[in-house]
Amino acid sequence: MKSISEILERNSRAGRASLAVFISCGDPDIAFTEKLAKAVCAAGADIVELGVPFSDPMADGPTIQAAGQRALASGTTLEKVLEMAGRLRAEGLENPFVLFSYYNPIFKMGLGKAARLSRENGVNSWLVVDVPLEESGEISGELEKNGIGLVPLASPMSDDARVRGISESGSGFLYYVTVAGVTGARKSLPAEFAERLARVRAASKLPVAAGFGISSPEMAHSAALSADAVVVGSALVDLAFRECRENGEDSALAAASEFVRSLSEAMQRHSR
């Protein structure tokens, strides 16, 4: 299992940004997610964000809301997501895993148990959407004890001083939410994306990943010119769900692989 820093540094030396892919675990069931995780890694995803479904995803748009509902309907729980991570490790997948969750499923399981199971199942880091800097002290102790990192979030509303503070509270990379808003595929990067990214990178002690809305190879390419890593989520969730429903699992895996490959290739063009 590779560390996030190791991957980011390796890619940076090669002159390219890293690709992080968000998958909605358990959509439509955990067995498919397990195959999807392997497929996206084989297709060029550097980091996998394992999305844990939550009944009330306040920071998510319609795509991930619906995906979470499908995952809950299939009986997906935090524990099952962690067990899946463990199986992927046992099968030799080395890409870093970021557990992407709202706080309540973690809190309800118990911080200690959630951190221990994360360690035992090969999760590198947590990203907890609704635990901002001010509340992160509550979870940092258990994470440190278990050697799990914390990916902190910054947004266009965070000023430079805040970005610095946020970056000091975490490890691996800082997840920069490119737009004030919920998750969901968008048609273009926001205005002044490059300028903002440059400011965030200057203020941050960590490498910076750009996410929210990035939905095409062209956008990934543009984002990769400014960011250390690019996160793609809703677009892939949408694609996998549609293909799976219309043409079955194999077709969905093939389409997802093709999409991730196109993202990865687009990001390697015109390396920084």
Place this chain on the structure above:
Amino acid sequence: MNTQSEHRGRYGIYGGQYVAETLMPALKELEEFYLKAVADPSFWEEYGAIMRDYVGRPSPLFHARRLSEYCGGAQIYLKREDLNHTGAHKVNNTVGQILLARRMGKKRLIAETGAGMHGVATATIAALFGMKCDVFMGAEDVRRQAQNAARMKMLGANLISVELKHGTATLKDAMNEALRDWVATVGDTFYVIGTAAGPHPYPEMVKTFQSVIGREARAQILEKCGRLPEQVVACVGGGSNAIGIFSGFMGDAGVKLYGAEAAGDGISTGRHSASLNGGTVGVLHGNKTYLLQDENGQILDTHSVSAGLDYPGVGPEHAYLRDTGRAHYVPIDDAQAVDAFMKLSRLEGIIPALESSHAVALAMRNARDLPKDAAIVVCLSGRGDKDMDSVMNFLKLK
């Protein structure tokens, strides 16, 4: 006992600011303006003038003689928040928050609403100040509180009906959608939260603006009875009217504080909204509190005949008051609430909101165990005009 939030809105382990980073700078800005406003006498002059001339405060404290006689015990006094302009206590808070929004230069208001009373109160004050207002309401509540939905439209607000593919869309879902809107519009939009929950500083702020209920009620009962009451009773969904009236008596150790939670079909059926009686600690909508959730931390569907109490969480200070024992929270089911609704209507000529009927039911029950010279103050948080269809349907079904 000090139950004021000391650090980022903490009440013991409860409260906090569990929100996406995008909202944190906005919450900090809000807290800053809020603290400045409450320390500024001119803010309170403006607030007080609107309360007096527009809302119609102080609201009376009414001795419900026939209801007390019927119960055969303690004397029941009703704090008549139902007589406020817009018909409920909600307006006390919306006036405060919207005055704050104006000081902050915000152009647009958003609100979530369950029974619609908070939505109506927000739409009303938005009209008063000529501000743009969008209200989020669960589709199930738009249906069962159709009159309030219509009122908001009359007042010029844009009503957004929140639909769900799975489950019934109620107050929780309206709040999710309002938070999603806010995260995208936080620069020019003020989120007027109606209940004493949500991220800090909302619980503290809502309590501050609702504390007018408790201050008035305490002075009024002292004037009427020459002493403090044995008990103060209020209904608790998120808990804004309860924390408002409790705040006036918090320091009076001899006054017992009672909250009536919505037990729906009964706690044992699982179809209820009583998070303090049937819930466990978790994190939702920006605060740590008691929640109705499954063993995996997924929030459960709630049920109550009253849309305003149909919520899986509760304000963090109530969670704290429950744990410390300063307040007691008692489940009241749909049938008991509707019975109290009918009793108060027939015995006193006052048609209470179904939410407030839960408090009336608990007061009626408690009154029987107390002597005739004891006194109970009930927060009659709203009027029941909006609930005609719900009650008729309930009585027909049962």
